[in-house]
Amino acid sequence: MKLREVALSYGLPTFTKFITSLSLSLVGRNLYSWDKYNGFDPETSAGGASDLLRAIDFGNVPIPRTYQVKLAATF
Template sequence: LWARCTVFRLCRQNYYPQEFDPRDVAYAQRGSALVLTSGFINDASFAKLREVSVSYDLPDALARQVRASRASLLLAGRNLITWTRWSGLDPETEQPGGFGELTASEQANLPLPRQMRFSLNLTF
């Protein structure tokens, strides 16, 4: 946050100061020792839709056309939705570190990717 706001001047506090606590704006513009009041304390509760799959058995007559005894289609998705008030990327990617694990950084962490999978299963 310090690099984004103070060094590169790319944070929202610099462009829309009326939306923030004046102490946050002062920190963003000067990089002083003031502590940002809104950036580091977050509600980390969340709920996730981790995995959903749907399977459909194709008719046996269709399976026999490819010399199989059975055929089915599968559609599956992973990491589909996260419900949270967390202001960062993902509440699960926060990694503690620093002095006795009292600080944390989300800088180089990425949330789990959303994945979709489609498959055709044949039984011979």
């Protein structure tokens, strides 16, 4: 099981008459994986869906964990 994406968003109060709306968002991707896989990431195995090469990475790059902060304003 994998926690693929989580997003939190909050509407901030506006403090000027020029901004009609203001929001702040926090997004996290590829945050956690609950498995017994010994390699970097079970989704990047060399065999894909094949059972013959499962758990062999062959230097594949794992899917990165990313974080994003977003501030959106409407004028």
